[in-house]
Amino acid sequence: MDIKSVFIISIIISISELYALDASFLRSSTSLHRSSFPQDFQFGAASSAYQSEGATNVDGKEPSIWDTFTKQHPEKILDGSNGDVADEFYYFFKEDVALVKEIGLDSFRFSISWSRILPRGRIAGGVNQAGINFYNHLIDELILNGIRPLVTLFHWDTPQALEDEYGGFLNPQIVQDFLEFVDICFKAFGDRVKEWITINEPNMFAMLGYSVGKNAPGRCSSYVQNCTVGNSATEPYLVAHYLIISHAAAVQLYREKYQRFHGGTIGMSIQTYWMIPKYNTPACREAAKRALDFLFGWFADPITYGDYPKIMRELVGNRLPKFTKQQSEMVRGSFDFFGINYYTSRYVEDVIFYANTNLSYTTDSRVNQTTERNGVPVGEPTSVDWLFICPKGFQDLLLYVKSKYQNPVILVTENGMPSDKSLSLNEALNDEEKIKYHQLHLSALLDAVSQGADVRGYHIWSLMDDFEWQFGYKYRYGLVYVDFQDGLQRYLKSSALWYHQFLLSNSSSSNNGLVASTNI
Secondary structure, eight states: OOHHHHTHHHHHSOHHHHTOOOHHHHHHHTTOOGGGSOTTOEEEEEOOHHHHOOOTTSTTOOOBHHHHHHHHOGGGSTTSOOSSSTTOHHHHHHHHHHHHHHHTOSEEEEEOOHHHHSTTSSGGGOOOHHHHHHHHHHHHHHHHTTOEEEEEEESSOOBHHHHHHHOGGGSTHHHHHHHHHHHHHHHHHTTTOOEEEEEEOHHHHHHHHHTSOSSTTOOOOTTTSSOSSOOTTTHHHHHHHHHHHHHHHHHHHHHHHTHHHHOOEEEEEEEOOEEEESSSSHHHHHHHHHHHIIIIIHHHHHHHHSSOOHHHHHHHGGGSOOOOHHHHHHHTTOOSEEEEEOOOEEEEEEOOOOTTOOOOHHHHTOEEEESEETTEESSEEOSSTTOEEOHHHHHHHHHHHHHHTTSOOEEEEEEOOOEETTSOHHHHHOOHHHHHHHHHHHHHHHHHHHTTOOEEEEEEEOSBOOOOGGGTTSEEOOSEEEETTTTTEEEEOHHHHHHHHHHHOOTTOTTTTOSOOSOO
16 A cells, blocks of 8 residues: 555645634644653554454454354444454554554554454464464564554453353453463563553443443343343443453463563553532532442452442442452552543432332442533533543543542553544544544643643544444544545544644644644
8 A cells, every 4th residue: 555645635635624623722732742741651542453453254363252243233233334344454554554653653552352362262272373473563563663562452352262161251260261361462472562451441341241232242131221141230240350350360470470571561441431420419429429430440449459449339239249368469459550541521410229220230320420411511512422522521530540549650541532424535534623622632631640640641542443343333533534435545634634743743833733744
């Protein structure tokens, strides 16, 4: 692929059109530059294996639960699509790494497909050297281009073989099989990978896959959604428990066997909204705290303090698994950094819990989350109905983590907003709303840093438009437009051009990082 041709459509859009943003936004961004951040601060973009790689059944790879789920339940995917092809990153990774370099990113986050390395989920089922070779080539290509790999070990794609054999993350056997997988990865790639994420958004994996059934493997109680199997009152908590123990066991393995030789760091990425009391009442304030504990603290508390939040113990009771003393000791402190994925905020209010309420993870916190208060949205509306621009929530979240979780090192591993697939090519490329979103969130991040939050990196979701789980290809998060109807051609959006210019900018730049370069 001729890399320069990738940029041509973006470049011909006039600069005045690209940056015809509201005056208040322009004023707020004039003092924001890359040099405003610490010198070693990482700026990057993110992706995941199933969402971008394609090549789902070639070179020895066998199915994950997402391969199976999208085939068996296409009705649960908004456009009936799947990740069989996606971006074909498996074949075009060199061209896509060239795009990462052209934009000027320091870091690229990607995940390793478990069933591409271990097709049957464990070593006894065979190690796929072709899978190891692919990730070796990708990592080498990144380093050759001066880009730091940030590697996620599990991004929701449990091998289907383990799901079939014993129920995947519903069974404690998964811990040992996950350890086998990560040990191979540490051994094969750890000499070059200096930042590892064990598990991406374990809270979303447990909730969406096992409480409401919208994501793979599509389990829930029949009174929650249209699921044929599952228990929304117990399974999310079991899955979360084994995810946490798997994470901690992986961290222990890395620290004992690899860290002193490789010099890397390891953590977990947790997604959350910032929860805002809907009204200034004690009940709403307590509800907002509960909502955070049930979504973020569900995982952040154990890896920091060795147990679940107290309020979860009180409200969930015996349905919430208990750590043994040995497990609690292993889990406590099992991170070198917190990965945080933030997109937007929610208003929260208290709800009355009735004795005949059907039990579910989604009702156990006894809160109601909304996107508006008295008809006023929680933030500036965007082109998608669930996401509102709430940079203050981002700042508040980072400071909350600083205060409650012993001021950990933080990597923002996802932050982004989509546009709708229905937009024309030119409309999608001219994504000024996304530029505004990132400018405001970077400004909020910088404010949090100035108040002591130890944030060391920021990764936009996502590098390219890709398969967005239950939403299929309806939403486009990418800095890079992928034309799924015309040979998967890539085009830089104006947000990529802005990011490029921002990464070149400093406090003495006359253009304040807002004029796209035509020479990238």
